[in-house]
Amino acid sequence: MGYQILRTPPLSSSKTLIFSKLVSPPTLAPTSLFKTHFRPFVSKPIVTVPNSATGFGGASFQFQQSNRSFRGGVVAMAAAPGSFQKSEEEWQAVLSPEQFRILRQKGTEYPGTGEYDKFFGEGVYQCAGCGTPLYRSTTKFNSGCGWPAFYEGLPGAINRNPDPDGMRIEITCAACGGHLGHVFKGEGFPTPTDERHCVNSISLKFAPANSYASQ
Incomplete structure (x- = not known):
């Protein structure tokens, strides 16, 4: 069985997300998905x-x-x-x-x-x-x-x-x-x-x- 591997952008998460080909991926584009759920913390100087x-x-x-x-x-x-x-x-x-x-x-x-x-x-x-x-x-x-x-x-x-x-x-x-x-x-x-x-x-x-x- 094959897999599609999708990595998150830097500063979002260190985890790797794996979607099986048998499961329909989200209709949202990956960049939108991560922008919605992962917001990097920016420290004030x-x-x-x-x-x-x-x-x-x-x-x-x-x-x-x-x-x-x-x-x-x-x-x-x-x-x-x-x-x-x-x-x-x-x-x-x-x-x-x-x-x-x-x-x-x-x-x-x-x-x-x-x-x-x-x-x-x-x-x-x-x-x-x-x-x-x-x-x-x-x-x-x-x-x-x-x-x-x-x-x-x-x-x-x-x-x-x-x-x-x-x-x-x-x-x-x-x-x-x-x-x-x-x-x-x-x-x-x-x-x-x-x-x-x-x-x-x-x-x-x-x-x-x-x-x-x-x-």
């Missing part, structure tokens, strides 16, 4: 953010790129919540005294003194503690408050919790818990969310757009 961009204790981190983009580059996805947990002693060893005061002890820098208050370059603002992407530069605006202001963060990157006195809403990095600042709503700024994320410059590390696009 991985962006490696070096230590020079994260400022975090000699390590580099990888983030999977998303399809959401800003002018001149690709926005990296936020890291998993709680993925950078350290003791306060460990944080003190890898942060500068001022970073530790603000990120871990919930301090505040003086208004108008921060590096990113009047800075409007294109790129991504990361957590200065763990390197997790937090804000796109396209969401930054000049609020005149003396601190960097953003109208929204990257999805899942930022946690919100009421201050102990109940007067304000604190924002923290979802990955490491670092203190960023506070969020205010309903102030009347002409932004899509009518929110102002008031963030300490020292809680952030800016990564230019071309640092992602060149990966």
